Amino acid sequence: MRHPTTALAVAALLALSGCASIMEKSSYPVNVSSTPDGASFTITNRAGKVITQGITPNSVTLKASAGFFKGEKYTINFHKPGYEPQTFVLDSGISGFYFAGNLLFGGLVGWLIVDPATGKMFTLPNSAAVTLNPLQNTIEQSVNPDQVSLKIISVDQLTEAQKRQLQPLAEK
Secondary structure (H helix, E strand, C coil): CCCHHHHHHHHHHHHCCCHHHHHCCCEEEEEEEEECCCCEEEEECCCCCEEEEEECCEEEEEECEEECCEECEEEEEEECCCECCEEEEEECEECHHHHHHHHHHHHHHHHHHHHHHHCCCEECCCEEEEECCECCCCEEECCCCCCEEECCCCHHHCCHHHHHCCCCCCCC
């Protein structure tokens, strides 16, 4: 062999690396969208820390790992006036390269040390999308936002969330 040092360096790199660390990223772009557009969203991680906020549609970059052998899990809360709030859970998964690649190249060092330490053993879905449901308010705005009309409905027509917000009238 003409360059034994090069061959030795390549062999050492393969032996001391994890395949997911070579093939995967530790952070992923995630498209955040809602129907209709224009909803505000807040993304919190598994520890409850707010990671980012924005308005749909949007793209954010999120880490797939929450630590050594721990995938990240995000909660995305969507809010838009006139619509019921929605929650979407974005959970990491284990990369196929983590299993198959380390079987062929990385070995135990890749499985147990390199890929878990770099966080590259995890992946995230590329999108988080929700459909927001309109609120069935007792006061609805007409086509002209300056004009408000009153719609009287029965308690039976309220959603469970609306019923929980009802308060008794105080007697004097």
